[in-house]
Amino acid sequence: MINKNAKIYIAGHRGMVGSAIWRTLEKQGYTNLIGKTSKELDLRNQQDVLEFLEAEKPEIIIDAAAKVGGILANNDFPYQFLMENIQIQNNLIDGSLKVDVKKFIFLGSSCIYPKFAPQPLKEDYLLTDSLEPTNEWYAIAKITGVKTCQAIRKQFGKDYVSMMPTNLYGTHDNFDLKSSHVLPAMIRKFHEAKENNNANVVLWGSGTPLREFLFVDDLAEAVVFALDNELPEYLYNVGTGTDLTIKDLAELIQKVTGHQGEIEWDSSKPDGTPRKLMDISKMHDLGWKHRVELEDGIRKTYNWFLENIENYKEVKL
Numbered sequence: 001m002i003n004k005n006a007k008i009y010i011a012g013h014r015g016m017v018g019s020a021i022w023r024t025l026e027k028q029g030y031t032n033l034i035g036k037t038s039k040e041l042d043l044r045n046q047q048d049v050l051e052f053l054e055a056e057k058p059e060i061i062i063d064a065a066a067k068v069g070g071i072l073a074n075n076d077f078p079y080q081f082l083m084e085n086i087q088i089q090n091n092l093i094d095g096s097l098k099v100d101v102k103k104f105i106f107l108g109s110s111c112i113y114p115k116f117a118p119q120p121l122k123e124d125y126l127l128t129d130s131l132e133p134t135n136e137w138y139a140i141a142k143i144t145g146v147k148t149c150q151a152i153r154k155q156f157g158k159d160y161v162s163m164m165p166t167n168l169y170g171t172h173d174n175f176d177l178k179s180s181h182v183l184p185a186m187i188r189k190f191h192e193a194k195e196n197n198n199a200n201v202v203l204w205g206s207g208t209p210l211r212e213f214l215f216v217d218d219l220a221e222a223v224v225f226a227l228d229n230e231l232p233e234y235l236y237n238v239g240t241g242t243d244l245t246i247k248d249l250a251e252l253i254q255k256v257t258g259h260q261g262e263i264e265w266d267s268s269k270p271d272g273t274p275r276k277l278m279d280i281s282k283m284h285d286l287g288w289k290h291r292v293e294l295e296d297g298i299r300k301t302y303n304w305f306l307e308n309i310e311n312y313k314e315v316k317l
């Protein structure tokens, strides 16, 4: 068990995931949390990161800082998704080793697994085949992060662990239609179409790919679980164990938002990987399980969207 006064640095503490982890840690009584915005500390700058870590000497680091985006952003900006993520994670992980950070939690994504791997995806399937082309750049960066932490475990015996969440959604999500993931994009599109006399909604691809969705507060609980317990292995999947087609997701969000028009599918946009359902038995065996079911999570996210609707004009990329 970690001391509740331990100094914990949450990299990316204003993002969807970082802010959920911050809230969960506060709720569980952790008192010494630190965070920096990208304006205050650009994690791509090695010297600045090392100076910050040397000055602060955190006991624990949770890395929720990354260049993040949906299928189109990943496909259109391969260099940024590869390079910025490698820079951010290398500076944080190597800096942590240098200043003797006791525990490091690295967050990756289910896209690290091969495009046509057997389903559900077990942690062992890493590096057994080729990646999905729309996000291979981001995936290569994330695989490098997993392997860097694994190398530190092997060579220095430190508690550096990687968690691979499935597709996430929730409060503080990115609702910008160019850079967002599918679930917040659909909430915004159906809501705005409803407001616009139930106009038709245009969605991307064929609607046939399958995706698994985890509410971000559940992921935050999994991360705090990993912080409270020394996990025996280097890599853990985090998800719900259930997926649905993009078309079924669209119908569910259409119901929640109350939109009554038609849905059109834009086949010029990519489908991405056909399926990426996580095998989450390792986390279940240790005692973590998700709590928020999809429809409930979508309602919470839609309510948050409505409460914060004025902020969505900003484009993230």
Ligand SMILES: NC(=O)C1=CN([C@@H]2O[C@H](COP(=O)(O)OP(=O)(O)OC[C@H]3O[C@@H](n4cnc5c(N)ncnc54)[C@H](OP(=O)(O)O)[C@@H]3O)[C@@H](O)[C@H]2O)C=CC1
Binding pocket: 011, 012, 013, 014, 015, 016, 017, 018, 036, 037, 038, 039, 041, 042, 043, 044, 063, 064, 065, 066, 067, 068, 088, 107, 108, 109, 110, 165, 166, 167, 168, 169, 172, 174, 181
């Ligand atoms: N969203 C999803 O569906 C999934 C996300 N993940 C992983 O979870 C983690 C967090 O993602 P999420 O919360 O969704 O992303 P967000 O875009 O919401 O947050 C990313 C955070 O990273 C920070 N950041 C980005 N670049 C820099 C930089 N150069 N210097 C300092 N800080 C930087 C941002 O800081 P600031 O706000 O100050 O600019 C922001 O707070 C990532 O590792 C991602 O790969 C994994 C699976 C799915």
Ligand SMILES: C[C@H]1O[C@H](OP(=O)(O)OP(=O)(O)OC[C@H]2O[C@@H](n3cnc4c(=O)[nH]c(N)nc43)[C@H](O)[C@@H]2O)[C@@H](O)[C@@H](O)C1=O
Binding pocket: 069, 070, 071, 072, 074, 109, 110, 111, 135, 138, 139, 166, 167, 168, 180, 181, 182, 183, 185, 186, 202, 203, 204, 205, 206, 209, 211, 246, 269, 270, 271, 272, 273
């Ligand atoms: C988390 C994960 O996220 C990304 O992978 P992805 O799951 O393919 O991403 P996505 O959420 O953007 O799309 C899922 C599916 O949904 C379809 N889709 C329909 N209509 C919209 C739409 O309006 N917007 C978006 N974004 N997608 C749409 C879309 O065509 C695709 O079939 C990578 O960043 C990857 O690196 C990663 O880790």
